[in-house]
Amino acid sequence: MKEDISIAKAIAIVLERNPHLRQEGIAHDVLQWYLCRMEGWFATDADAISLQCWDQEVLLPGGHGLMVRGYRPVINTLAKGLDIRLGHRVVEIVRHWNRVEVTVSNGKTFVADAAVITVPLGVLKSNTIKFEPRLPEWKEEAIRELSVGVENKIVLHFSEVFWPNVEFLGVVSSTTYGCSYFLNLHKATGHAVLVYMPAGRLACDIEKMSDEAAAQFAFSQLKKILPNAAEPVSISTHISV
Secondary structure: OOOOEEEHHHHHHHHHOOOOOOOOHHHHHHHHHHHHHHHHHHHHOOHHHHHOOOOOOOOOOOOOOOOOOOOOOHHHHOOOOOOOOOOOOOOEEEEEEOEEEEEEEOOOOOOOOOOOOOHHHHHHHHHOOOOOOOOHHHHHHHHHOOOOOOEEEEEEEEOOOOOOOOEEEOOOOOOOOOOEEEEOHHHHHHOEEEEEOOOHHHHHHHHHHHHHHHHHHHHHHHHHOOOOOOOOOOOEEEOOO
């Protein structure tokens, strides 16, 4: 296939050509759940996920892991012996044949033999860093065409555990927008915590809510799974892009 299409469009084409594959009832809802999890993995809706490229990745051996103590121990270990400068906003990167010059907002310039640029996509899109010479056209095009995904994390803290000892809890629905996903941190940390993790268009809509409204929405989704769920004692909201 020379022209790429989205996962959502591909599924629609397959079902249009093969009506016997259409699912109904709970089978349809489960299909939406799997699409919902794909949307969560890529932090965008299925109509924005590339059919050609969605599975172009290499998974490291050992399965998934949860950083119970956060990433700080990893960062501290990797940072040993390094000269790290905080509070230095890069404004220009000039590449010469034998060196690289990096200028920060206060006018100071750092010189090195080479530089590895790892700033987020959003920073590259904002053009706040001037590259000299400019980046290759193919790279500038990739920066323009790539999108920044959105995933929210609403952390619900409870006084005690009232849910099963599973890795996650989910709600299936007739649409991916209506599906819900909760990560069970109690299984890994021993704390009575569930994390609601909406992505894509739903996450964007939740961002428009107040923290209180977003927390209530997350709790209402939990009650669809566990109608007798106890009220959380505290709630934290986070946005990941």
